Amino acid sequence: MRIVQAFLSIFRLRQRSLARALALSLGSFMGSLRLAGFPYIENLHGSRWQIVVLILAAWGMGETARCLHRKWDLYHAGILILLYTDLMILTMIVALIALF
Numbered sequence: 001m002r003i004v005q006a007f008l009s010i011f012r013l014r015q016r017s018l019a020r021a022l023a024l025s026l027g028s029f030m031g032s033l034r035l036a037g038f039p040y041i042e043n044l045h046g047s048r049w050q051i052v053v054l055i056l057a058a059w060g061m062g063e064t065a066r067c068l069h070r071k072w073d074l075y076h077a078g079i080l081i082l083l084y085t086d087l088m089i090l091t092m093i094v095a096l097i098a099l100f
């Protein structure tokens with residue numbers, strides 16, 4: 001019963017969830033690559049739908065920032081590394097949009 005409650009906590013938007021943040025960020029990055037035509041390097045192009053993916057990635061970064069603790073510890077350092085990763089994802093999505 002405890003595992004089901006932990007799985008369903010991802011869908012509770014008022015609670016902090018690092019799993020939801022990672023799913024939003026990585027999912028939006030993979031979606032942006034697919035929208036740009038990634039597997040075929042010669043057909044790379046921008047798409048207007050990537051703006052929606054950019055908003056989802058920004059939401060994922062916000063969710064990651066919500067998981068920060070006030071007191072510094074190793075968990076806080078890990079969240080900061082994830083925030084830098086989210087920033088790189090946002091930058092890559094903007095670069096793929098600029099191909100248009």
